[in-house]
Amino acid sequence: LVSINSKEIAKIAGVSRSTVSRVINNYKNVPEETKNKVLSVVEKYNYVPHEQARMLAGGKNKIIGLFMVDRKLYTVGKNVSMSNYFSLFLNRVIDEANKYGYYVLAYSITSPKDYKAIKQIFFNHTISGGIFIGQQYDDENLNEIIQGGYKVVMVDKEIEFESELVSKSFIINTDNTSGAYSAIKYLIELGHRKIAHISGHRNQLSTTQRIEGYKKALEEAGITYNRNLVLNGNFIQDGGYSATKKLLQKETPTAIFYANDSMAIGGLIALKELSIHVPQEMSVIGFDDIEIASYLDPALTTVKTGFAEMASIAVSNLITAIKEDSSFSAHYIVPAELIIRDSCAHL
């Protein structure tokens, strides 16, 4: 596992290491002849410059981190399976990063302790920037990363304009409010007036904004907001299942809007157990448009988040900021789109 170095290449090619370096790095003022001479030796000996050495000598690190909060999908009464909620996002991040010649270090956050390790890999120069998705709260270590001048993109993060951190980072959100609004408006157009909502985690931006959109649509239609029709969920299947059961013990909505598809799946299972037919007796809408949504029975009407687009924006802006070492502060909102399938019916 010992590879040839630039010193050897220089000797064989009959030039100095400086010249080898200049050829490798495509400097302008190297005559064709010298260039070809060096390149042929490089080729012959399969020489690849040592990345760590290059970085020490002033080069840029070409790795960005993708930090995904692990959202477990507990399959009710069956096995526990890992979430693939972010797989679309991950794939896009990889593709986009590769375009720029960058690589992606994928990390799954399973406990608050992980932030310490993450801080380490920023500070020890393993990565030159990172994207965080699925955060539920502010973490002191993450703050230190941003304060330290490292480039960070956050997806689904509240904008607090007074905060100094916000002015130093890049934030991308789905348009949760208008997404929820369009879902509820659609239900109202179908004749529903008693519409329940199972929400996400309390301390997450997407949760509050989806509730906001829900309220806004009701208000516009002159429907009084009924607190008893809104229950707390947790973005996983189990939560959707139990919240649905709890809801229907006391209330009789004709439609339920779940804050994400995983909970809607749990809800569909609960409804089946209660022999309530979807969509004839209950209309159901989710949020996210995860891959499973279109395979459900009935196929789930849902709100599609612009995950793929968010990934592209995140990566291109992050890498540009890293390359130019430019200041880095912006806020994008990506549209959400209602996807109508078969889980809602006219009242």
Add this chain to the structure above:
Amino acid sequence: LVSINSKEIAKIAGVSRSTVSRVINNYKNVPEETKNKVLSVVEKYNYVPHEQARMLAGGKNKIIGLFMVDRKLYTVGKNVSMSNYFSLFLNRVIDEANKYGYYVLAYSITSPKDYKAIKQIFFNHTISGGIFIGQQYDDENLNEIIQGGYKVVMVDKEIEFESELVSKSFIINTDNTSGAYSAIKYLIELGHRKIAHISGHRNQLSTTQRIEGYKKALEEAGITYNRNLVLNGNFIQDGGYSATKKLLQKETPTAIFYANDSMAIGGLIALKELSIHVPQEMSVIGFDDIEIASYLDPALTTVKTGFAEMASIAVSNLITAIKEDSSFSAHYIVPAELIIRDSCAHL
């Protein structure tokens, strides 16, 4: 973005850089007092050693690569979505690597050209080892990586005992043969005798082994192998869809065994279009047990590959080999398990 270095820490703590290094690296012969003195300065100034410098000075790289061949899932007549086939595997690889203090560089192979870039990141020391999954053929660059002494794990790769490469790498496979065998045996027990098979890519190990298992079960039951009942597929949904349509133009099987779940999903769509009821008029079995399988209507009976277990084995062996710089050659077969759901019926 300028961080403090060991020289400064040494000066402030009133020791030499050597001592700082010894403390950081937990050398034995450092008295408590010196240790605490240094550590308090380290703490105070938030000092984190420069990883690239450590590696240049002889340290080990703590990143492994995970290279996944991108298997696109074309949703018949709908949008094209990225595959999340490997998301379970990826998650496990990350978790397992983190346990050892390692990180995962995730890479999606979308074209044969990608192997050149992959070779670069091995040779330039960006990663110290890698796991390949979903390979369809041997690649010259990959061979060079293995010949170069780099540690590589391959999942779903044929063992050719005469090959020198095989003796230098680590191979993990699902027990495809017995998995397919148990699926067909189950169908035969339900009374089926005319069982079709839609296979995977021709040049992939899992394809040939699954066909083998299919044949073996038929043979054991005294059913003559009928070449017309076996059609080539490609592991994606579209292929399952069109192979099913093609198959049923000429043949009248009572059961179809698909080489993976994605193709089975395509098959279910084709059968629905042909108004053939599953499982009453046609029994269907898949392979893989992807997350969607249990959400289909009817829930898909399938063969579960030991993906999670393969990931653990791959990572722990890879990292051990990297750490000990030991020779690295083995062959694991992980059992596959028939998961009975609702897509098969008695004849």
Add this chain to the structure above:
DNA sequence: CTGAAAGCGCTTACAG
């Protein structure tokens, strides 16, 4: 256009 030299931030024999 090109080479000698300094420097990136560590670790680790070596000497004491």
Add this chain to the structure above:
DNA sequence: CTGAAAGCGCTTACAG
């Protein structure tokens, strides 16, 4: 137990 020095493999002003 600890420091001075060499070295890891590059890049990049500097000088010519």
